[in-house]
Amino acid sequence: MKTFKLSVLFIFLFTIISCGGKGEKKQAPNNNKRTETPKEIKPKVDLYSDIEASNDIDLSSNDAMKFSKEILKVEGGKKVKITFKHTGKMDKKVMGHNFVLLKKGVSMSSFGNKAASASSNEYIPEDTEDVIVHTKLIGGGEVTTIEFDAPAAGTYRFICSFPGHYAVMNGKFIVI
Ligand SMILES: [Cu+2]
Known part of the structure; x- marks a missing residue:
């Protein structure tokens, strides 16, 4: 068993x-x-x-602190035109936006922190050498346009330099 x-x-x-x-x-x-x-x-x-390269860019922002595009691609050796629109309703004193293209290697946070104290110059430090080009600061319903020569091929960062915005309002600007 x-x-x-x-x-x-x-x-x-x-x-x-x-x-x-x-x-x-x-x-x-x-x-x-x-x-x-x-x-x-x-x-x-x-x-x-x-993403197709286009040197005629329509970019917008809103009351929710958002850019409509986070990747911009342009062709080098040509002019770039950016039409920047604020589709929100809020005043630029509380929800102002701009487009700031930073030089290569510039830290978004260190520039953003410096820019936050430049309220007398629409949040662009007057003596800065960190910026390639920028728009003016706009509020809800406003539109602004800038034209400039595309910088050398490479990847750059763009931000909105209104205090507290760069952390969410930023993107890549690619020159091919
Ligand atoms: Cu902004």
Whole structure:
């Protein structure tokens, strides 16, 4: 009888181990999925190639502190025209916006912090050498236009320098 009971026990244990083995095998496809995830992220990096270069840019902002575009792409060696509109209703004293194109390597936060105290000059520090070009500060319903020569090929940052805005109101300006 004892031998029979042991045999049953062995068969029982063998079944559990086998099932366990199958369970592990089932997890294998999940591990494969993990390695597939970076492949899915890759197109995000390539997104910029989907954006066509245009040197005649329409950019807007609103009362929710948002730029309508976060990636601007232009062709080098040509003029760039930016028509910048504030589609909100709030006054520029409380929700003013501008477009400030920073030179390469300029930190958005260090410039943004300096600019916040330049209220007498529409939040552009008067002696700054950090800026390529900027628009005037506008409030709800206003539109402003600037024209300038595209800087050298590369990626630049643009921000709104109204106090507290640069952290959310910023984007990349790409010259190809
Ligand atoms: Cu702003």
